[in-house]
Amino acid sequence: MTSAAPLARRVLRHGGYEAAAMLRNGEQLVLAVALPLLALAGLVATPLLDGFGPSRIDTAAPGVLALCVMSTAFTGQGIATGFDRRYGVLRFLSTTPLGRSGLVFGKAAAVAVVLALQVVLIGGAAVLMGWRPDLAGLPWAVLTFALGAAAFTALGLLVAGTLRPEATLAVTNLLWIVLAAAGGIILPATGLPAAVEPFVRILPSSALGDGLRAAFLEGSFHPLSCLILLGWAAAASAAAVRWFRWS
Amino acid sequence: MHHTAAALVIEGLTKDFGPVPSLDGRMVRVLDGVHLEAAMGSVTAILGANGAGKTTTLECAQGLQRPTAGTVRLLGENPHHASPRLRARVGVMLQDGGLPPSVKPMALLRHVASMYADPRPVDELAGRLGIDDFGGTAIRRLSGGQKQRLALACALIGRPEVLFLDEPSAGLDPQSRTIVFELIQELRAAGLAIILTTHLLDDAQKLADYVYIMEGGRTVAEGTVADLTAGAAPENFRELRFQTVPGLEIPPGLLPHLHRAEPEPGQYLVSGALTAGDFAALAQWWDAEGILPVSVTMAPRSLEDVFLDIAGRSIR
Numbered sequence: 001m002t003s004a005a006p007l008a009r010r011v012l013r014h015g016g017y018e019a020a021a022m023l024r025n026g027e028q029l030v031l032a033v034a035l036p037l038l039a040l041a042g043l044v045a046t047p048l049l050d051g052f053g054p055s056r057i058d059t060a061a062p063g064v065l066a067l068c069v070m071s072t073a074f075t076g077q078g079i080a081t082g083f084d085r086r087y088g089v090l091r092f093l094s095t096t097p098l099g100r101s102g103l104v105f106g107k108a109a110a111v112a113v114v115l116a117l118q119v120v121l122i123g124g125a126a127v128l129m130g131w132r133p134d135l136a137g138l139p140w141a142v143l144t145f146a147l148g149a150a151a152f153t154a155l156g157l158l159v160a161g162t163l164r165p166e167a168t169l170a171v172t173n174l175l176w177i178v179l180a181a182a183g184g185i186i187l188p189a190t191g192l193p194a195a196v197e198p199f200v201r202i203l204p205s206s207a208l209g210d211g212l213r214a215a216f217l218e219g220s221f222h223p224l225s226c227l228i229l230l231g232w233a234a235a236a237s238a239a240a241v242r243w244f245r246w247s
Numbered sequence: 248m249h250h251t252a253a254a255l256v257i258e259g260l261t262k263d264f265g266p267v268p269s270l271d272g273r274m275v276r277v278l279d280g281v282h283l284e285a286a287m288g289s290v291t292a293i294l295g296a297n298g299a300g301k302t303t304t305l306e307c308a309q310g311l312q313r314p315t316a317g318t319v320r321l322l323g324e325n326p327h328h329a330s331p332r333l334r335a336r337v338g339v340m341l342q343d344g345g346l347p348p349s350v351k352p353m354a355l356l357r358h359v360a361s362m363y364a365d366p367r368p369v370d371e372l373a374g375r376l377g378i379d380d381f382g383g384t385a386i387r388r389l390s391g392g393q394k395q396r397l398a399l400a401c402a403l404i405g406r407p408e409v410l411f412l413d414e415p416s417a418g419l420d421p422q423s424r425t426i427v428f429e430l431i432q433e434l435r436a437a438g439l440a441i442i443l444t445t446h447l448l449d450d451a452q453k454l455a456d457y458v459y460i461m462e463g464g465r466t467v468a469e470g471t472v473a474d475l476t477a478g479a480a481p482e483n484f485r486e487l488r489f490q491t492v493p494g495l496e497i498p499p500g501l502l503p504h505l506h507r508a509e510p511e512p513g514q515y516l517v518s519g520a521l522t523a524g525d526f527a528a529l530a531q532w533w534d535a536e537g538i539l540p541v542s543v544t545m546a547p548r549s550l551e552d553v554f555l556d557i558a559g560r561s562i563r
Binding site: 002003004005006007009010013014017021024025084087088089090091092093094095096097098099102246247 | 309310311329331332334335336337339341343344345346347348349350358359361362363364365398401405406407408
């Protein structure tokens with residue numbers, strides 16, 4: 001009798017397939033590699049982050065890694081999922097042994113693979129530019145990074161599963177720009193006008209930036225950031241389960 | 248109908264969509280009590296005009312839609328939230344293909360194959376369906392027929408026992424159509440249950456062992472093609488078509504017991520219980536009018552007549 005490949009193999013195969021698709025896409029590469037490298041160079045060359053940390057690169061690098069999470073998990077993955085939905089790819093794949101849950105886990109695995117590559121590339125470039133992260137904070141950084149990836153993946157799926165793909169493209173790109181500029185991800189929320197600071201602080205972008213800066217700059221755990229990210233991940237996942245439309 | 252081995256059993260299937268804002272938030276009933284059974288080793292065709300509910304019926308059978316009421320049993324299981332084990336036994340070809348435009352055909356086929364423990368050899372299937380000819384071209388550049396063949400390959404790669412094909416001949420060129428039809432007949436001989444939808448009467452007539460006619464969200468007639476076309480019609484039911492100048496009035500006194508129509512300008516249709524005498528009377532009238540038709544054809548009752556009788560409208 002015909003049977004399915006084992007679950008782990010299905011998810012890993014699909015993760016690899018989606019990751020390859022992301023890396024083949026030129027726009028995606030610009031978003032994933034070129035823009036973070038430019039941001040890193042720009043932040044080191046300008047005095048924007050002066051006063052927030054011991055050196056420009058030490059303050060900039062955690063924020064740029066947080067930016068990578070937002071581009072890959074939210075914008076890139078959201079747009080790809082939106083178009084897969086439009087073309088019926090989600091419906092077709094969900095009739096194969098991969099199924100709906102396999103599709104979602106596969107997408108999460110693809111996000112993880114691309115993020116790992118980004119950390120190596122962007123983190124490596126930052127080290128070459130003089131970044132000296134506090135390695136005592138590494139476990140906390142990994143935890144915060146993973147929670148941020150979960151929150152932004154769930155948010156990307158929520159947008160992709162409820163809006164038309166063109167709208168997903170517009171919304172995720174616009175949010176990426178707005179959050180990158182004023183979402184507390186690169187420039188800490190404390191550097192923003194006092195009227196908006198409390199609102200920005202509860203955004204997943206700010207929580208991810210703050211959590212990574214606390215870990216890499218001071219080697220310390222920032223529990224509030226993790227709680228905020230966990231809250232966003234839980235709320236967005238629940239909303240996606242409730243409202244995601246497969247066709 | 249009674250099958251020895253039912254692959255799919257649908258009873259009282261109802262599906263509502265909505266609420267629809269343009270209808271003041273009311274629900275729309277798309278399926279209204281569909282009954283259908285499909286056997287292993289046979290081709291079951293769901294025939295109907297656009298909007299009759301064919302695709303929604305298939306989607307409920309595939310587990311892509313949750314029925315509002317009624318039951319669906321696919322290989323004895325509920326297909327909604329089906330286990331990977333059940334999904335591995337069922338191949339699906341969607342109406343729009345569900346193919347990612349930026350991926351290459353062979354890469355997609357290999358990927359889909361990797362979801363199964365014991366898939367068909369990819370190269371063999373690709374060769375059979377002529378996919379290797381365009382295996383390295385991005386899917387977005389393929390013709391409609393090439394995409395259909397790829398979608399069929401994706402549905403077959405896991406060696407399914409049940410195969411769903413939604414409008415399999417849509418967009419197929421004559422050559423692809425021959426390849427696909429031969430394959431469908433071969434799969435039936437191998438014991439698969441094949442369930443397909445079509446709005447092409449010719450497809451149903453050529454392929455189907457058993458036909459369900461859908462209209463307005465219901466299965467309104469069923470049977471083998473022979474059963475359906477014989478129906479209540481007399482043995483000598485014929486469709487006589489002739490082509491000549493448009494706008495002729497067939498005199499009311501001529502062949503009053505037959506149905507007369509001019510479905511297209513210059514194309515005349517006379518149907519009913521026809522005798523050789525009727526044919527002679529018609530020829531006499533042609534002679535009196537000085538008409539020599541360009542073509543004259545006579546055929547028994549077709550599925551199209553059945554459909555017209557039942558649905559009260561043409562399928563197209």
